[in-house]
Amino acid sequence: MKGLILAAGRGSRLLPVSATRPKHALPIAGVPIIRRAVHALREAGVHDIGIVTSASSEADLRDATLGSGHLTFIRQAEALGTGDAVLCARDFLENQDTLLYLGDNLFEDSLRPVALGLPGTDAVIGVKQVSNPQAYGVAVVDKGQLRRLVEKPRHPESNLAACGVFAFAPQVLDHLAELAPSERGEIEFPMALTSVLAAGGRVRAVEFKGFWSDAGAPADLLSANAFFLSRLASRTEGRGNGNTTSGPVVIEAGAVVEDSILRGPVWIGPHATVRGSTLGPNVSVGPHARVNGATVSASLIDEFAHILHPSRPLRHAVIGRHAVVTAPSDAGLQLVIGDRSVVRL
Structure with missing residues (x-):
């Protein structure tokens, strides 16, 4: 066949x-x-x-x-x-x-x-x-x-x-x-x-x-992501320090996770960096992504994305490759939105 x-x-x-x-x-x-x-x-x-x-x-x-x-x-x-x-x-x-x-x-x-x-x-x-x-x-x-x-x-x-x-x-x-x-x-x-x-x-x-x-x-995408995350068994091949974890959490090789709360299921991809954040449940963080000072749940963060100190929690978010989500500057809220994007403020 x-x-x-x-x-x-x-x-x-x-x-x-x-x-x-x-x-x-x-x-x-x-x-x-x-x-x-x-x-x-x-x-x-x-x-x-x-x-x-x-x-x-x-x-x-x-x-x-x-x-x-x-x-x-x-x-x-x-x-x-x-x-x-x-x-x-x-x-x-x-x-x-x-x-x-x-x-x-x-x-x-x-x-x-x-x-x-x-x-x-x-x-x-x-x-x-x-x-x-x-x-x-x-x-x-x-x-x-x-x-x-x-x-x-x-x-x-x-x-x-x-x-x-x-x-x-x-x-x-x-x-x-x-x-x-x-x-x-x-x-x-x-x-x-x-x-x-x-x-x-x-x-x-x-x-x-x-x-x-x-x-x-x-x-x-998010419902499928949550389902397959729920089937993971905890595994740590990267480096963690000062974290609090519950539920299944996977930290792949080369990833660094520090001073964070991880509520599984959570998957953190190779060479990703997570610091001072609360992740989960149902969050995947792609390879080489950076998550600093963020609260994220029920979301898919793709490779090389940067989530840097956003002013609000992220929930049910799909963040594409190389995207940047961060706090407003002194000049106020800034949006650079491509065709067919979705933003709910």
Whole structure:
């Protein structure tokens, strides 16, 4: 079985943090989303993995997956939908069964049941009960079999969302190749499953019970960050002095943490510096970041960011790379806000 991760998009709902790199390269509890995707496929027993990229995303994704073993990068020339992305990888798939992963998803559960559910059917779809199915592609399932998919219905027939992972046999690519573009002008992979059903084929549904996020918006990033932080075990490889800690706290090699209160779960990345601050719960501090004299909770601070004596606590904050958050000067409040930024004062 081949593995295929779709990661060509940048993620407009995550602007501005996705303005300079694809959302799949963003860190969740210190690990890039794309690296978590690769790990999920390998844990499911799939080791020959392709990643569909764009010209603007490939370099960042290569950097984010360093150390993840052999990967094949496949270029999608235009953003013409998930179905087109799969068709771009047709030569790589070599007429084999495929485990397909939409690259901005994050799962607690193993993907093995999806991969192992393929024999005897045309395709398998992962589904998850959600409280707001109208925001997703909704799967109507009967006795473990998919009956139909409806994209963002006003009046959902079920509360099962299609959650971004599929397995499919080679013949599904023939259905995909015959699809016309959707109203958005894109070829969507789930439409191929509708075509399979219309032709009398079978699609099995596998329901996930654990945590799932599609990391599409800042709130999703923070909830995923909190979940994966909660799974950490305390570990100190950096240097700490005069700190008070509770709960799981990880201080990576090269980090310096002094005179601070750490309420886990907290992750402090390599070569970060934290002094005189209160962090947590649910805070990650990226590599080489500096946090001085700050109170931060439920937040994601990326690499090389500087949080220096802000006048207010930070909560539910997403701070991008090289960003600076500090106290007002004598001249008063200063804001330098880029396109699509969000500030609540």
